[in-house]
Every structure is written in C-alpha cells, then in structure tokens.
Amino acid sequence: MVAADATARPRPDGSTFADLVAAVHAAGAQVMADVSTLQEGREAAAQGADLVSTTLSGYVPGSPRQAAPDLRLVAELAAAVRVPVVAEGRLATPAAEALAAGASSVVVGTAITAPTALTKLFVDGLAS
Numbered sequence: 001m002v003a004a005d006a007t008a009r010p011r012p013d014g015s016t017f018a019d020l021v022a023a024v025h026a027a028g029a030q031v032m033a034d035v036s037t038l039q040e041g042r043e044a045a046a047q048g049a050d051l052v053s054t055t056l057s058g059y060v061p062g063s064p065r066q067a068a069p070d071l072r073l074v075a076e077l078a079a080a081v082r083v084p085v086v087a088e089g090r091l092a093t094p095a096a097e098a099l100a101a102g103a104s105s106v107v108v109g110t111a112i113t114a115p116t117a118l119t120k121l122f123v124d125g126l127a128s
C-alpha cells in the first residue's frame with residue numbers, strides 16, 4: 001500500500017492525485033489518501049483511493065493545528081465515502097473513540113515511536 005498526499009496542494013511535478021492512483025494501481029498496490037478535510041477525502045475516494053486517512057488534518061494550510069485526533073473528520077469521512085476510513089494523527093490512547101467515530105483502523109505513530117514525546121508526557125504529568 002502506498003500512502004500519498006491527497007490534499008488540494010499542487011504537486012511539484014504538476015501531476016494529479018488521480019495520476020498517482022492510476023500508477024499505483026497499475027503496479028498492483030493500493031492507495032491510502034492522506035487528507036486534511038472532508039472535501040479532500042470525497043475527492044480522493046472519487047479518484048480511486050482505496051482508503052482515506054485523516055493524516056494531514058492540522059498539518060497543512062487551511063487546517064488548524066489541533067492537540068487531539070480529528071475525530072470529527074473521521075466521522076464526517078465515514079459518513080461520506082464508501083472506502084475504509086483510517087484515523088491517523090495524534091492518536092495517543094487506545095483507539096476506541098476513533099473506531100466508534102467510524103474508523104476502520106487507526107495509525108499510531110508518535111505515541112509509541114518517539115521516546116522524547118513519551119518522556120515529555122511523564123515530565124508534564126509530574127509538573128501538574
């Protein structure tokens with residue numbers, strides 16, 4: 001599976017997300033669309049994405065920075081697209097809420113892979 005930026009931002013080589021989907025499918029793999037908005041998710045699914053993920057919510061222009069997972073976007077996507085929705089970004093607890101919001105699966109990164117982030121969590125906890 002190939003995860004790819006499916007935001008509205010222009011691509012450096014001028015290609016489209018649909019071009020990328022066609023190339024990945026031609027190679028026999030699936031595409032997970034990394035999106036930041038409901039509209040991007042809709043368009044990515046319409047262009048053939050096999051999964052849609054909330055990966056870029058909070059990280060691109062027009063998508064405000066957030067402290068918590070974007071469960072609202074998860075729910076909106078789950079209601080709007082027919083492909084599986086992946087909850088990704090800032091997941092730091094067991095994923096029940098994301099699954100309840102409609103995610104088919106979750107991606108957990110920083111919370112289990114970044115020792116400095118884990119250490120900060122404990123340090124902040126001691127301070128409060």
Ligand SMILES: CC(=O)N[C@H](C=O)[C@@H](O)[C@H](O)[C@H](O)COP(=O)(O)O
Nearest residue numbers: 055059088089090091108109110111
């Ligand atoms: C925005 C971006 O480029 N996110 C990247 C996605 O490929 C990764 O750096 C994140 O770690 C991943 O999305 C998981 O998120 P979190 O680390 O918050 O659990």
